[in-house]
Amino acid sequence: MVSVLFPLTVFPLWGSPEKASKSAQVTVSVYNDADVPAAVLDGAEKRAGSILSSASFEVVWVHCSHPSTEDAMACKRIDLPGHLALRIIPDAAGPVSNGALGVTFLAGDGAGKYSDVFWKRAAVLHAISRVDLGSILGSVIAHELGHLLLGSQSHAVSGIMRARWEAEELRRIAMGTLLFTPQQAKTMHGKAWLLQAREQSAEQKPQS
Numbered sequence: 001m002v003s004v005l006f007p008l009t010v011f012p013l014w015g016s017p018e019k020a021s022k023s024a025q026v027t028v029s030v031y032n033d034a035d036v037p038a039a040v041l042d043g044a045e046k047r048a049g050s051i052l053s054s055a056s057f058e059v060v061w062v063h064c065s066h067p068s069t070e071d072a073m074a075c076k077r078i079d080l081p082g083h084l085a086l087r088i089i090p091d092a093a094g095p096v097s098n099g100a101l102g103v104t105f106l107a108g109d110g111a112g113k114y115s116d117v118f119w120k121r122a123a124v125l126h127a128i129s130r131v132d133l134g135s136i137l138g139s140v141i142a143h144e145l146g147h148l149l150l151g152s153q154s155h156a157v158s159g160i161m162r163a164r165w166e167a168e169e170l171r172r173i174a175m176g177t178l179l180f181t182p183q184q185a186k187t188m189h190g191k192a193w194l195l196q197a198r199e200q201s202a203e204q205k206p207q208s
Helices: 038-053 069-075 119-129 133-150 167-175 182-204
Strands: 024-032 057-063 083-089 102-105 114-118
Touching: 024 038, 024 069, 024 133, 038 057, 038 133, 057 069, 083 133, 102 133, 114 119, 114 133, 119 133, 133 167, 133 182
Parallel strands: 024 057, 024 083, 083 114
Antiparallel strands: 102 114
C-alpha cells in the first residue's frame, strides 16, 4: 500500500459566506524552479484548477520563472488579496517529513501566501503508483493551496485535505474525484470574507 504524508501547510478578497456557492477568483504565481516539463505542468494546473473549481474557485495561473511582459507585472503583485505564490522545487530544502510532497508557510493566525511543492517526490509517487504525473502534481498543488485558503489545522479525515494519502486517495486521483468537501469550500469562502472585512476596517481607520 502506498502511503504519503503531507505536513501542515491570505485569504483572497471575495464575497460573503452566503455567496460561497458563487465562483471566486484566486491568482497563483507559479515558480517552476524544478524545470517541470511544460506538458506536465499544464496538466497539473488543469487538475488543480478543476479541483478548486469544484469548490467554486476560479484559478488564474501566472508563470513567474520566465514570465511574459504581462505575467511579469502580475508576479510583482503578490501583496494583493487573493494572490498566492506556489514554488515547485526539486526536493525539500529543510527539515520536512520524508513522506511530505509539499509544505505551506502559515503565520500564527493561520494566514499565509506561500507554498512549496516537491517535484522529485511527486515523480517517485508516480513511478510507484503509475497514476498520471500531472494528476498527482496537480492534486498536491491543490492540497497546498487548500492550506492557504483554509488556514491552520486544515487537514481532514477524507478528501483532498487528508493528511495521509493511501491507495484509496491515489485511486481517486486517477479517477479525478479527490476533491474538497462542501464544508471546506464554505470555510474557504468564509475566511476570504473575514479577511476582506478586516482589511476594509483597517483602511477606514483615521490616520494620525
